[in-house]
Amino acid sequence: MDGSGEKKPAKRRSQDRVLQRDPERTRAAILEAATREFAENGMGGARVDAIAERAGTNKRMLYHYFGDKEQLYLHVLEEAYVGIRTAERELHIGDRSPEEGIAELALFTWRYFHKHPEFLSLLGTENLHRARWLRQSVRLKELHSHLIVELTEVLDRGKKEGVFIEAADPLSVYLTIASLGYFYISNQYTLSTIFGRDLADPGNLDAWERHIVHVTLASIKA
Amino acid sequence: MDGSGEKKPAKRRSQDRVLQRDPERTRAAILEAATREFAENGMGGARVDAIAERAGTNKRMLYHYFGDKEQLYLHVLEEAYVGIRTAERELHIGDRSPEEGIAELALFTWRYFHKHPEFLSLLGTENLHRARWLRQSVRLKELHSHLIVELTEVLDRGKKEGVFIEAADPLSVYLTIASLGYFYISNQYTLSTIFGRDLADPGNLDAWERHIVHVTLASIKA
DNA sequence: GCAACAAATAACTATTTGGTTACAAGCTAT
DNA sequence: ATAGCTTGTAACCAAATAGTTATTTGTTGC
Numbered sequence: 001m002d003g004s005g006e007k008k009p010a011k012r013r014s015q016d017r018v019l020q021r022d023p024e025r026t027r028a029a030i031l032e033a034a035t036r037e038f039a040e041n042g043m044g045g046a047r048v049d050a051i052a053e054r055a056g057t058n059k060r061m062l063y064h065y066f067g068d069k070e071q072l073y074l075h076v077l078e079e080a081y082v083g084i085r086t087a088e089r090e091l092h093i094g095d096r097s098p099e100e101g102i103a104e105l106a107l108f109t110w111r112y113f114h115k116h117p118e119f120l121s122l123l124g125t126e127n128l129h130r131a132r133w134l135r136q137s138v139r140l141k142e143l144h145s146h147l148i149v150e151l152t153e154v155l156d157r158g159k160k161e162g163v164f165i166e167a168a169d170p171l172s173v174y175l176t177i178a179s180l181g182y183f184y185i186s187n188q189y190t191l192s193t194i195f196g197r198d199l200a201d202p203g204n205l206d207a208w209e210r211h212i213v214h215v216t217l218a219s220i221k222a
Numbered sequence: 223m224d225g226s227g228e229k230k231p232a233k234r235r236s237q238d239r240v241l242q243r244d245p246e247r248t249r250a251a252i253l254e255a256a257t258r259e260f261a262e263n264g265m266g267g268a269r270v271d272a273i274a275e276r277a278g279t280n281k282r283m284l285y286h287y288f289g290d291k292e293q294l295y296l297h298v299l300e301e302a303y304v305g306i307r308t309a310e311r312e313l314h315i316g317d318r319s320p321e322e323g324i325a326e327l328a329l330f331t332w333r334y335f336h337k338h339p340e341f342l343s344l345l346g347t348e349n350l351h352r353a354r355w356l357r358q359s360v361r362l363k364e365l366h367s368h369l370i371v372e373l374t375e376v377l378d379r380g381k382k383e384g385v386f387i388e389a390a391d392p393l394s395v396y397l398t399i400a401s402l403g404y405f406y407i408s409n410q411y412t413l414s415t416i417f418g419r420d421l422a423d424p425g426n427l428d429a430w431e432r433h434i435v436h437v438t439l440a441s442i443k444a
Numbered sequence: 445g446c447a448a449c450a451a452a453t454a455a456c457t458a459t460t461t462g463g464t465t466a467c468a469a470g471c472t473a474t
Numbered sequence: 475a476t477a478g479c480t481t482g483t484a485a486c487c488a489a490a491t492a493g494t495t496a497t498t499t500g501t502t503g504c
Contacts, residue, residue: 023481042350045266048462058483059463069462081416123412124346128264131411144416171417172433179405184397187404189353190345194303194366195393211394215441245451270492280453285493 027065029055034062035076039118042125043073074133077126078140080119084112085143093150098158099217105151106177106216110209113181120186147174155220168220176219180212249287251277256284257298261340264347265295296355299348300362302341306334307365315372320380321439327373328399328438332431335403342408369396377442390442398441402434 033054037046048069052059066072091108093101113120126134134140151170158164184191188199198204255276259268270291274281288294313330315323335342348356356362373392380386406413410421420426 026481040350042264042266042347044264044268047460049460060465060484061482063463064481121350123409124350125264127409127411128262128343128346129411131415134412134415140416148417171419172430175406175413175430176402176433176437179401180398182409183401183404187345187349189349190356191397193353193356194362195370197393208394208397211398215398215437218440218443219437221440248451269490271490281493282454282495283452286451291492 026055026057026061030057030062030065030072031076031079034072035080035118035122038073038076038125039121042121043129046073070133074137077122077134078137080116080122081140081143083116084119085147087112088147094154094157098154098161098163099221101154102158102173102216102220103213105174106213107209109177110181110212113185114205117185120182123182124186158220163222164220165222173216173220177212177216180208180215184208248277248279248283252279252284252287252294253297253301256294257302257340257344260295260298260347261343264343265351268295292355296359299344299356300359302338302344303362303365305338306341307369309334310369316376316379320376320383320385321443323376324380324395324438324442325435327396328435329431331399332403332434335407336427339407342404345404346408380442385444386442387444395438395442399434399438402430402437406430 030051034046034051037051037054041047046069048059048062051072052062055062062072066075088108091104093105095101096104126132148170151174155164155168155170155173159166159168184199191197192199199208252273256268256273259273259276263269268291270281270284273294274284277284284294288297310330313326315327317323318326348354370392373396377386377390377392377395381388381390406421413419414421421430
């Protein structure tokens, strides 16, 4: 950039570059860059150099903070799960009627998936590898139970009130909601191509949102 | 392997190897090996050397028959779509009652997904790349319309008979069926891990099969 | 039977990639 | 102010990787 022509190796001039140190910022920048790179290219396709460049830093820092590519990937994955489960906790689906609670969970899940396609990509990548890295995670044992507990309560109340069928099962209900959201968002590109309809069109997105709520409730209504 | 210590380049001895030529077999072996490699590792993670080795041949043949890695991948993807759509054609979902027809399509789709997880992996990979290769395909324009046409007929008959709601839409019904199957199979590894339940267990698989039929019909029944 | 072509092999190459090393410079406690 | 640790940079390296070349050997039409 400037005209100084140094030749000695690893010799750096810093007069013209105000070097601000900020470990937290650098670490966060690497994590965010890695999230995008892994989400866009998968584990096998992600490039360490690309992550460093996206983060505005270099590979040395990446290895310094995260060890290696695999550990960085695991951090990204864990952070993604923490993100959705944390947002989910603020829902309080038990505050209104059972039907409204289920509808609220369905809407939240759909909208979260739509807003965070990178989370879905990461799940896809992780499943491609049969949860090889997720299984090593020690942070994620407790994270998911809250959802099932709260969902169980709402369903039980609905059954007692006679609005839900007895067979309604919390895990099945969640999987139903997640299925309908995940598939539409994550497979929108091939689906739009083969069926000749743009699934990303706002009208179609709105229709699918209503569809998810309808299907979920129809499947458990007494 | 044998004790001859040749040094001249590209000198090959063949006396001890009965060399059978079979272009069709070689081509098919490459396609099958590539299907597995791409399904297991994605586009970015798949290795050309690995495909050649799996096919029991070498890279030269792979480039000879398919041009390059990307074209080979596209062939694999096209072949996978041809596979499911061909099997689908033999269903004749219009032969029985509308409810039975829909149930039959749901069962078929679920069982096909379960039997061909490599197809789901390929879809996942292709969507990761936003259908970059599928969109270049010229073979696949007509392939998918048959499904929608037949489904439309069954739904229309159901509406006329008063067993399906008027709002039942063919694409939505198919996406519902596909969603419930795709998500369960392709995300079974992360789901089993985070919820501490083995989704691949035969009992759970059977339950989900029944669940898909139940949800699909419940969502369109009048 | 043999010329021309298709199928097959293995070694080779240029580039990319994950990971490391040597070094410079900011930060902080004493 | 300065020693020791942390944050940062760029050059380097060995292994891996997509794609190619030189060569050999079946196969087939005449």
